[in-house]
Amino acid sequence: xxxxxIYDVAAKAGVSIKTVSRVMNNEPNVRPVMRxxxxxxxxxxxxxxxxxxxxxxxxxxxxxxxFVDAALTIDHWQSxxxxxxxxxxxxxxxxxxxxxxxxxxxxxxxxxxxQVRQEVAALLAALKPDGVILTPPSSDNAVVLELLDKxxxxxxxxxxxxxxxxGPRVHMDDVAAAREMTEHLISLGHRRIGFIVxxxxxxxxxxxxxxxxxxxxxxGLPISDAWIRQGDFTFQSGLDQxxxxxxxxxxxxxxxxxNDDMALGCIAALAEAGLMTPxxxxxxxxxxxxxxRFSRPQLTTVRxxxxxxxxxxxxxxxxxxxxxxxxxxxxDELLPFALIHRASTAPPPR
Amino acid sequence: xxxxxIYDVAAKAGVSIKTVSRVMNNEPNVRPVMRxxxxxxxxxxxxxxxxxxxxxxxxxxxxxxxFVDAALTIDHWQSxxxxxxxxxxxxxxxxxxxxxxxxxxxxxxxxxxxQVRQEVAALLAALKPDGVILTPPSSDNAVVLELLDKxxxxxxxxxxxxxxxxGPRVHMDDVAAAREMTEHLISLGHRRIGFIVxxxxxxxxxxxxxxxxxxxxxxGLPISDAWIRQGDFTFQSGLDQxxxxxxxxxxxxxxxxxNDDMALGCIAALAEAGLMTPxxxxxxxxxxxxxxRFSRPQLTTVRxxxxxxxxxxxxxxxxxxxxxxxxxxxxDELLPFALIHRASTAPPPR
DNA sequence: ACAAGGCCTGGGAGCGCTTTCAAGCCGGGA
DNA sequence: TCCCGGCTTGAAAGCGCTCCCAGGCCTTGT
Numbered sequence: 001x002x003x004x005x006i007y008d009v010a011a012k013a014g015v016s017i018k019t020v021s022r023v024m025n026n027e028p029n030v031r032p033v034m035r036x037x038x039x040x041x042x043x044x045x046x047x048x049x050x051x052x053x054x055x056x057x058x059x060x061x062x063x064x065x066x067f068v069d070a071a072l073t074i075d076h077w078q079s080x081x082x083x084x085x086x087x088x089x090x091x092x093x094x095x096x097x098x099x100x101x102x103x104x105x106x107x108x109x110x111x112x113x114x115q116v117r118q119e120v121a122a123l124l125a126a127l128k129p130d131g132v133i134l135t136p137p138s139s140d141n142a143v144v145l146e147l148l149d150k151x152x153x154x155x156x157x158x159x160x161x162x163x164x165x166x167g168p169r170v171h172m173d174d175v176a177a178a179r180e181m182t183e184h185l186i187s188l189g190h191r192r193i194g195f196i197v198x199x200x201x202x203x204x205x206x207x208x209x210x211x212x213x214x215x216x217x218x219x220g221l222p223i224s225d226a227w228i229r230q231g232d233f234t235f236q237s238g239l240d241q242x243x244x245x246x247x248x249x250x251x252x253x254x255x256x257x258x259n260d261d262m263a264l265g266c267i268a269a270l271a272e273a274g275l276m277t278p279x280x281x282x283x284x285x286x287x288x289x290x291x292x293r294f295s296r297p298q299l300t301t302v303r304x305x306x307x308x309x310x311x312x313x314x315x316x317x318x319x320x321x322x323x324x325x326x327x328x329x330x331x332d333e334l335l336p337f338a339l340i341h342r343a344s345t346a347p348p349p350r
Numbered sequence: 351x352x353x354x355x356i357y358d359v360a361a362k363a364g365v366s367i368k369t370v371s372r373v374m375n376n377e378p379n380v381r382p383v384m385r386x387x388x389x390x391x392x393x394x395x396x397x398x399x400x401x402x403x404x405x406x407x408x409x410x411x412x413x414x415x416x417f418v419d420a421a422l423t424i425d426h427w428q429s430x431x432x433x434x435x436x437x438x439x440x441x442x443x444x445x446x447x448x449x450x451x452x453x454x455x456x457x458x459x460x461x462x463x464x465q466v467r468q469e470v471a472a473l474l475a476a477l478k479p480d481g482v483i484l485t486p487p488s489s490d491n492a493v494v495l496e497l498l499d500k501x502x503x504x505x506x507x508x509x510x511x512x513x514x515x516x517g518p519r520v521h522m523d524d525v526a527a528a529r530e531m532t533e534h535l536i537s538l539g540h541r542r543i544g545f546i547v548x549x550x551x552x553x554x555x556x557x558x559x560x561x562x563x564x565x566x567x568x569x570g571l572p573i574s575d576a577w578i579r580q581g582d583f584t585f586q587s588g589l590d591q592x593x594x595x596x597x598x599x600x601x602x603x604x605x606x607x608x609n610d611d612m613a614l615g616c617i618a619a620l621a622e623a624g625l626m627t628p629x630x631x632x633x634x635x636x637x638x639x640x641x642x643r644f645s646r647p648q649l650t651t652v653r654x655x656x657x658x659x660x661x662x663x664x665x666x667x668x669x670x671x672x673x674x675x676x677x678x679x680x681x682d683e684l685l686p687f688a689l690i691h692r693a694s695t696a697p698p699p700r
Numbered sequence: 701a702c703a704a705g706g707c708c709t710g711g712g713a714g715c716g717c718t719t720t721c722a723a724g725c726c727g728g729g730a
Numbered sequence: 731t732c733c734c735g736g737c738t739t740g741a742a743a744g745c746g747c748t749c750c751c752a753g754g755c756c757t758t759g760t
Contacts, residue, residue: 048475053746403716
């Protein structure tokens with residue numbers, strides 16, 4: 001308990017606490033000799049400035065909060081969906097924070113509950129984080145954004161889906177990714193391409209469908225309503241919708257699912273129907289989740305730069321806190337995706 | 351920004367700040383009338399006590415930290431392994447924290463690096479968390495435990511592997527779980543049962559192997575060295591080791607893998623070899639990861655109460671901080687596992 | 701040579717809260 | 731009636747740090 005304070009260091013180094021403070025904060029205008037002496041004293045004592053005191057006295061808190069949707073999280077507890085996306089977000093941010101001497105706080109918010117206003121306001125008042133990383137779907141929640149603005153807390157929306165103008169964001173181009181994947185299927189020779197839409201609450205679902213449409217239209221290929229199936233991002237929905245597609249009189253030769261879990265469901269459906277992937281029907285996914293490599297055949301998919309997005313977000317936030325200044329122009333970082341070609345796609349059977 | 355302080359509430363309610371403090375902390379000895387008045391004022395003003403000020407002035411910080419191994423995390427960034435275990439740990443703790451008005455901090459520590467001492471000491475000094483949740487493999491790190499003890503910071507080891515006496519822990523019985531799964535296979539009629547050991551750095555790997563041995567010995571079944579293969583918890587290692595098992599002259603009729611990823615690898619190996627699961631060879635896993643349900647056939651596995659463990663850990667820590675007292679007897683919570691019977695296990699072919 | 705300005709350093713005032721302690725009030729027992 | 735003790739309240743003293751500002755020193759310009 002008798003922890004080391006700035007006074008102990010000051011006494012040991014024979015300087016005032018203000019000088020110690022300057023050294024600990026890397027402020028200029030300290031003679032190198034003094035700096036050395038303070039550093040030595042701090043080292044010997046094993047001193048580390050108390051975060052609470054720092055944030056109480058100063059204007060920074062050295063804390064970045066990640067807002068995660070509570071409902072989604074509770075869902076993950078027992079649902080079949082993994083928390084892969086969220087853990088990747090966290091991963092990128094945690095690493096950046098550690099290197100910058102910052103700390104990552106995970107906060108669950110009920111972004112659609114009746115209490116959001118109060119909940120978020122209380123959180124911001126209590127924590128005074130230097131920045132907030134908003135994950136979908138709360139990255140599109142108007143109330144949350146409004147409160148953040150009102151509190152003057154900088155934030156970055158990671159992988160948001162609604163248009164610009166809602167604040168800084170770091171994202172990827174879902175439309176382009178879906179378009180390129182569709183083009184890839186077309187270039188393999190596919191003409192009848194089925195598409196499984198994701199959970200409609202997510203803007204990404206619309207974006208990916210849009211990309212699919214764009215590619216199909218650009219090539220002048222017919223789009224049958226029957227080929228567009230509504231899924232919900234779960235394996236089971238992929239399985240069900242794939243079955244429906246296979247039951248079609250003029251069944252697709254390729255299926256593009258809006259995420260990997262559903263794509264895996266498609267592969268399972270094909271296997272059940274006695275069809276080969278990609279021999280009879282090609283399957284493409286989206287996300288490059290870990291399980292994409294566990295399936296046989298391995299899944300052709302789109303790699304999202306999730307960890308990168310959050311690490312960019314964290315960097316932006318920390319930099320902003322350091323400068324104390326709000327950036328002039330709106331932040332809108334677009335990170336590159338990558339098509340991962342594995343074994344689940346091939347030319348259609350002739 | 352012009353945030354609401356305790357003074358504002360006190361002024362509005364016409365009481366001293368001490369009374370407001372009492373109300374906010376649910377302390378006794380406040381007249382109901384006063385309590386009401388303060389609550390009303392706080393509500394109207396949207397007041398929420400500042401965390402930094404609270405922890406600076408008081409003895410509690412309202413923060414629970416989770417120590418996660420940095421190396422492991424960086425591994426996850428691009429490796430094939432999902433961060434499933436860690437995200438489940440977090441999930442349980444986050445929910446408990448939210449309900450208790452606590453906050454969850456994720457801290458990466460390089461638990462084997464040369465800097466651990468300094469790193470952990472600095473973290474504890476800076477954060478002064480009310481409690482720390484230790485995840486494997488750092489839950490077994492002697493240096494970390496020592497520093498925690500020295501700092502007087504309460505901690506709970508979640509899913510630790512080394513024996514008791516190292517401090518409070520919440521865990522499950524890996525040995526019993528592996529034994530029961532092995533017994534299940536035996537009771538189905540299997541006699542030649544292969545076992546794929548996990549990454550040796552994890553104590554759980556030894557425990558699971560031990561459970562397998564116990565069951566085999568208890569039934570007086572022969573254990574061939576050739577049936578015990580060393581894996582590393584990855585899909586690929588499961589695939590490789592399963593192939594090796596299948597190449598054996600007297601190949602096993604069942605394979606028990608130490609985790610689901612490896613079990614999935616086994617199923618893939620079987621398929622490649624033209625063998626049916628479970629028709630020709632049964633496969634059992636361990637973890638009940640999300641992907642266990644995505645495989646065909648779905649995986650028979652052991653469900654670990656991971657989220658439950660961390661939620662119990664968080665509860666213990668928060669309760670302890672509330673009482674300000676250290677519990678008398680050593681905490682050693684054993685949580686129940688569950689065998690999940692799915693389709694990948696069946697009687698051996700006759 | 702003198703003033704003007706820059707570089708270092710320390711003093712002092714809080715940040716918003718909890719804690720310690722003392723004071724005021726009430727009722728009941730002697 | 732007076733005193734003791736429990737219940738309520740508030741005043742004051744920090745928690746460990748940052749921020750503002752003043753003061754000393756040394757450099758530079760003229």
